[in-house]
Amino acid sequence: MSLQKLMEEHIKSLREFANTFFKNKFGVIGVAILSVFIFMAIFAPQISPYNPMDVKSIGVGKPFSPPAWIKIFNKDIPDDSVFGIMGTDELGRDIFSQIIYGSRISLIVGFAASFTAVFIGTIIGLIAGYYGGIIDEVLMRFADILLIIPGLPLMIVLAAILGPSIRNIILVIGITSWPSIARIIRSQVLTVKEMKFVEFARAAGCGDNYIIFKHILPNVMPLVYVNAAINIANAILIEAGLSFLGLGDPNNISWGMMLFFAEQYQALLRLAWWYIFPPGICILLVVLSFIFIGHALDEILNPRLRLRR
Amino acid sequence: MPLLQVKNLKTYYQTARGYVKAVDGVNFQIEEGEVFGLAGESGCGKTTVALSIIRLLPPGGRIIDGKIIFNDKNILTMSEEDIRKIRWKKIAIVFQGAMNALNPVIKVGDQIVEAITTHENVSKEDAWKRTEKLFEMVGIDPSRAKDYPHEFSGGMKQRVMIAMALACNPQLLIADEPATALDVIVQAQILKLMRELQRKMNLSMMLITHDLSIIAETCNKVAIMYAGKIVEYADTKRIFRDPQHPYTRGLINAFPSIRGPKRKLISIPGTPPDLLNPPSGCRFHPRCPYTNDKCKKIEPELKDIGERHYVACHMSW
Amino acid sequence: MPHVVVISMVDEVLKVINLKKYFTLRRGLLTSLIKREPPKVKAVDGVSFNVKRGEIFGLAGESGCGKTTTGRCILRLIEPTSGKIIFDGKDITNLSQGELKPLRKDMQIIFQDPYESLNPRMRVRDIIAEPLRIQRICKSRREEEEMVMKMLEEVELTPPEEFMNRLPHELSGGQRQRVAVARAFILKPKLIVADEPVSMLDISIRSEVLNVMLRERDTYGTSIIFITHDLSLARHICERIAIMYLGKIIEMGDVETILQEPKHPYTQALTAAVPIPDPDHKREIIPIKGEVPSALNPPSGCRFHPRCPYAKDTCGKIEPETITLEDGRLIACHLYTGK
Numbered sequence: 001m002s003l004q005k006l007m008e009e010h011i012k013s014l015r016e017f018a019n020t021f022f023k024n025k026f027g028v029i030g031v032a033i034l035s036v037f038i039f040m041a042i043f044a045p046q047i048s049p050y051n052p053m054d055v056k057s058i059g060v061g062k063p064f065s066p067p068a069w070i071k072i073f074n075k076d077i078p079d080d081s082v083f084g085i086m087g088t089d090e091l092g093r094d095i096f097s098q099i100i101y102g103s104r105i106s107l108i109v110g111f112a113a114s115f116t117a118v119f120i121g122t123i124i125g126l127i128a129g130y131y132g133g134i135i136d137e138v139l140m141r142f143a144d145i146l147l148i149i150p151g152l153p154l155m156i157v158l159a160a161i162l163g164p165s166i167r168n169i170i171l172v173i174g175i176t177s178w179p180s181i182a183r184i185i186r187s188q189v190l191t192v193k194e195m196k197f198v199e200f201a202r203a204a205g206c207g208d209n210y211i212i213f214k215h216i217l218p219n220v221m222p223l224v225y226v227n228a229a230i231n232i233a234n235a236i237l238i239e240a241g242l243s244f245l246g247l248g249d250p251n252n253i254s255w256g257m258m259l260f261f262a263e264q265y266q267a268l269l270r271l272a273w274w275y276i277f278p279p280g281i282c283i284l285l286v287v288l289s290f291i292f293i294g295h296a297l298d299e300i301l302n303p304r305l306r307l308r309r
Numbered sequence: 310m311p312l313l314q315v316k317n318l319k320t321y322y323q324t325a326r327g328y329v330k331a332v333d334g335v336n337f338q339i340e341e342g343e344v345f346g347l348a349g350e351s352g353c354g355k356t357t358v359a360l361s362i363i364r365l366l367p368p369g370g371r372i373i374d375g376k377i378i379f380n381d382k383n384i385l386t387m388s389e390e391d392i393r394k395i396r397w398k399k400i401a402i403v404f405q406g407a408m409n410a411l412n413p414v415i416k417v418g419d420q421i422v423e424a425i426t427t428h429e430n431v432s433k434e435d436a437w438k439r440t441e442k443l444f445e446m447v448g449i450d451p452s453r454a455k456d457y458p459h460e461f462s463g464g465m466k467q468r469v470m471i472a473m474a475l476a477c478n479p480q481l482l483i484a485d486e487p488a489t490a491l492d493v494i495v496q497a498q499i500l501k502l503m504r505e506l507q508r509k510m511n512l513s514m515m516l517i518t519h520d521l522s523i524i525a526e527t528c529n530k531v532a533i534m535y536a537g538k539i540v541e542y543a544d545t546k547r548i549f550r551d552p553q554h555p556y557t558r559g560l561i562n563a564f565p566s567i568r569g570p571k572r573k574l575i576s577i578p579g580t581p582p583d584l585l586n587p588p589s590g591c592r593f594h595p596r597c598p599y600t601n602d603k604c605k606k607i608e609p610e611l612k613d614i615g616e617r618h619y620v621a622c623h624m625s626w
Numbered sequence: 627m628p629h630v631v632v633i634s635m636v637d638e639v640l641k642v643i644n645l646k647k648y649f650t651l652r653r654g655l656l657t658s659l660i661k662r663e664p665p666k667v668k669a670v671d672g673v674s675f676n677v678k679r680g681e682i683f684g685l686a687g688e689s690g691c692g693k694t695t696t697g698r699c700i701l702r703l704i705e706p707t708s709g710k711i712i713f714d715g716k717d718i719t720n721l722s723q724g725e726l727k728p729l730r731k732d733m734q735i736i737f738q739d740p741y742e743s744l745n746p747r748m749r750v751r752d753i754i755a756e757p758l759r760i761q762r763i764c765k766s767r768r769e770e771e772e773m774v775m776k777m778l779e780e781v782e783l784t785p786p787e788e789f790m791n792r793l794p795h796e797l798s799g800g801q802r803q804r805v806a807v808a809r810a811f812i813l814k815p816k817l818i819v820a821d822e823p824v825s826m827l828d829i830s831i832r833s834e835v836l837n838v839m840l841r842e843r844d845t846y847g848t849s850i851i852f853i854t855h856d857l858s859l860a861r862h863i864c865e866r867i868a869i870m871y872l873g874k875i876i877e878m879g880d881v882e883t884i885l886q887e888p889k890h891p892y893t894q895a896l897t898a899a900v901p902i903p904d905p906d907h908k909r910e911i912i913p914i915k916g917e918v919p920s921a922l923n924p925p926s927g928c929r930f931h932p933r934c935p936y937a938k939d940t941c942g943k944i945e946p947e948t949i950t951l952e953d954g955r956l957i958a959c960h961l962y963t964g965k
């Protein structure tokens with residue numbers, strides 16, 4: 001009976017959280033945009049009309065064909081010079097299908113890289129903040145060094161050394177972006193550890209590990225969520241950047257890589273706007289959706305912001 | 310003619326969850342030269358009463374109803390310009406926790422000088438001279454006026470706040486928890502100073518505190534507030550000797566004393582109500598040992614039970 | 627002094643001998659290059675007392691005199707600089723935290739701030755059960771639940787089912803403090819340090835929490851070190867009391883003796899400053915000058931001498947030792963040492 005009650009309580013608090021979240025404008029917009037992309041990523045094979053990498057398969061158009069609906073504005077364009085809803089690239093591949101498959105890469109890289117960064121950052125922030133002293137000094141100096149080195153060049157070097165693959169891109173982003181998270185977590189740990197309930201636990205005989213994971217971690221978790229959301233946005237941008245510089249995984253099309261090829265084949269000079277806008281806008285939207293979600297989470301989970309209202 | 314009359318004052322705070330009925334129909338008056346005490350637990354609306362009198366409510370706070378008559382004029386209908394002439398010059402206030410609000414980077418004396426010159430047309434030199442006199446009056450060496458706030462102890466900062474409030478010879482001084490957060494010895498020093506100044510300047514004073522012992526020592530009259538209302542109002546000696554309202558009785562019983570017979574401390578069951586949704590009828594009824602149906606439904610009025618002893622309770626004592 | 631230890635096993639639960647705690651202040655790199663010795667706050671500077679079994683021992687004094695620091699040192703929540711702490715006949719001053727763990731069962735703490743002393747993300751049941759789990763007392767979840775329920779009933783959070791699964795923010799300040807009391811008493815400890823347990827609560831609900839605490843102590847015979855700055859309250863709660871000033875105990879003895887006939891000039895000033903909730907009572911205020919000096923640079927000799935109305939030459943030079951008067955009180959003042 002009491003277990004059931006506990007479950008009810010738990011569900012109630014989840015529902016309460018959902019209620020507040022969906023009352024937040026930013027949260028709703030963010031989740032709405034993100035759901036579209038997640039849907040795209042999951043059902044990519046079903047939605048996309050063509051194989052995005054396929055040049056020779058039937059029905060694929062001429063290189064650099066504009067989208068078919070352009071005919072509404074200009075009836076003179078011959079039928080075989082237009083293609084699909086987003087046109088084709090330099091090899092005549094369907095851009096719409098590429099966009100759909102590209103969402104997979106962006107989201108996978110975003111989530112995985114951010115998870116790596118947040119995981120490392122949280123652990124290091126917890127240890128540095130809790131133990132303090134020399135451990136703190138060493139860890140934070142190390143983090144500072146990583147923070148001082150300009151991020152992109154470091155990543156370019158790392159990506160170049162490790163070679164282009166999705167796994168390596170995730171690793172590179174994860175390794176280079178944990179320090180800022182570690183710093184934020186550490187400062188929160190410093191406040192939480194001074195709270196009396198931690199001393200209360202110590203007086204009951206709780207050990208360090210127990211205190212870190214049972215008492216301190218749950219109280220910094222909100223901050224972890226917020227940072228994870230913001231970090232995903234960051235990771236997606238970095239992936240796009242690396243791919244745009246030609247350091248992406250050539251076996252998997254991603255939005256950044258599309259922009260890379262567009263640039264390579266002088267899409268801008270050819271006025272092939274249909275090649276540039278879709279990946280650009282998608283990157284923008286996904287990044288914005290995570291920033292919105294992060295902002296909403298911050299407002300709900302961070303009591304100081306909530307008080308201000 | 311009393312110096313200040315507060316009639317049916319209602320002040321609410323607008324919040325996201327509704328109106329906080331912080332002061333809900335409060336009546337009292339302060340005679341010239343009188344020390345009036347306003348006592349009650351945390352959150353019952355004491356500070357809100359004080360801020361309403363000088364019309365300096367925080368954002369969201371609004372005076373809904375009532376009259377505040379000071380020197381025959383209703384403060385609540387005055388123009389902003391007129392009230393500015395009264396505030397600080399006629400009615401001065403020592404804000405709750407104000408001693409921590411001194412600007413840390415400005416010399417203490419300069420802060421008083423600035424306050425004087427913005428309110429009165431006097432030269433800096435004259436204001437400085439007055440500041441030194443004020444320092445002497447509150448028992449601080451005038452040479453310390455050149456120091457910064459962090460060089461002052463808590464008790465000295467509170468003295469400075471009192472000096473600042475008395476700078477323009479006000480008729481009425483409102484002191485909101487002037488001794489809270491200070492150690493007993495310093496607290497006793499501050500209260501002694503206030504009593505002396507009151508007598509010397511024939512000040513009228515309104516002393517706000519949650520500590521009944523301070524009321525007992527300092528005030529001629531006292532009003533006990535509970536959840537936005539005054540529940541009992543009388544001469545201090547009367548209230549302590551013959552408390553009528555069950556809440557006043559409970560509160561007096563809950564106060565330990567360092568002298569006199571040792572007795573068991575008695576508490577009032579339950580907790581003070583949420584002023585967003587105060588209880589119906591008598592606001593004390595959920596905690597009162599004598600509650601009956603009438604208490605739950607009808608709000609008791611503050612009635613004179615003889616010799617200006619006012620009680621708001623349905624029990625006919 | 628091993629024989630002292632043996633005697634103390636009989637009727638003393640705690641013996642504190644010459645306890646000192648100096649906090650070293652951290653300084654910037656530059657200042658630490660110039661000056662050799664870092665500044666030290668002498669928060670507790672040679673405090674000795676003992677607590678009898680089942681006794682409520684008061685530790686009183688103005689803010690910053692070292693009450694909390696003493697309490698935390700006794701429980702080894704911070705490391706004392708020097709001195710000895712003998713708990714239940716055992717010297718615990720130098721035990722490691724691991725060796726202390728089983729002893730923690732017998733000593734607990736209650737803090738002042740009801741809003742900070744409970745983990746906001748833990749439910750009441752888990753907060754109260756935590757000491758049981760750490761000490762591995764219960765064999766089954768059911769046994770644990772029963773103990774928690776019984777405890778909730780004892781502190782009058784009834785019906786217990788209703789409070790078990792609440793989060794701290796769903797409780798009022800008084801209810802939180804009762805959760806803290808339940809948690810401190812659940813292991814039936816021999817000693818509890820209660821650090822101003824009610825000073826942040828409204829007056830009307832204070833006595834409720836105190837009465838719950840006193841009843842628990844009657845049931846389990848627990849000794850309590852009751853830390854407070856409120857002498858009126860101390861008088862009603864404690865049996866013996868020690869008055870602290872700037873890290874030292876200056877007078878100690880039976881609570882009525884000390885508060886009704888204080889002998890130390892500081893205790894006299896302190897007790898005279900306490901307001902009395904009775905308008906007919908006119909107290910005479912003993913004028914003492916100024917405020918408590920900084921613990922960074924405590925005055926020489928008797929620490930109270932710059933403010934003492936009776937100070938003589940020796941007071942500024944020689945520190946008065948603690949002596950016992952005929953009525954059993956301990957006092958550290960040259961008016962009584964004869965120097």
Ligand SMILES: Nc1ncnc2c1ncn2[C@@H]1O[C@H](COP(=O)(O)OP(=O)(O)OP(=O)(O)O)[C@@H](O)[C@H]1O
Pocket residue numbers: 322323324329331349350351352353354355356357358367368369370405519584
């Ligand atoms: N700016 C505000 N917005 C909303 N509610 C407020 C505001 N200021 C005060 N309140 C509420 O109004 C009520 C009365 O507050 P007030 O500060 O007058 O109490 P008080 O008696 O002075 O308490 P204390 O002894 O703690 O100073 C409280 O319930 C408080 O929560």
Ligand SMILES: Nc1ncnc2c1ncn2[C@@H]1O[C@H](COP(=O)(O)OP(=O)(O)OP(=O)(O)O)[C@@H](O)[C@H]1O
Pocket residue numbers: 649650667668669670687688689690691692693694695696855921
């Ligand atoms: N962690 C610390 N680091 C440095 N100084 C400290 C620390 N903790 C306490 N102190 C200092 O030690 C002295 C004694 O502090 P303590 O908290 O024991 O006083 P207290 O008697 O409990 O006071 P209060 O009544 O204000 O709680 C104070 O001067 C304080 O500033």
Ligand code: SF4
Pocket residue numbers: 890891892928929930931932934935936937938941946958959960961
């Ligand atoms: S020792 Fe001297 S200075 Fe200290 S309290 Fe006694 S008389 Fe006063």
Ligand SMILES: [Mg+2]
Pocket residue numbers: 355356357405485
């Ligand atoms: Mg107030």
Ligand SMILES: [Mg+2]
Pocket residue numbers: 693694695821
């Ligand atoms: Mg303390």
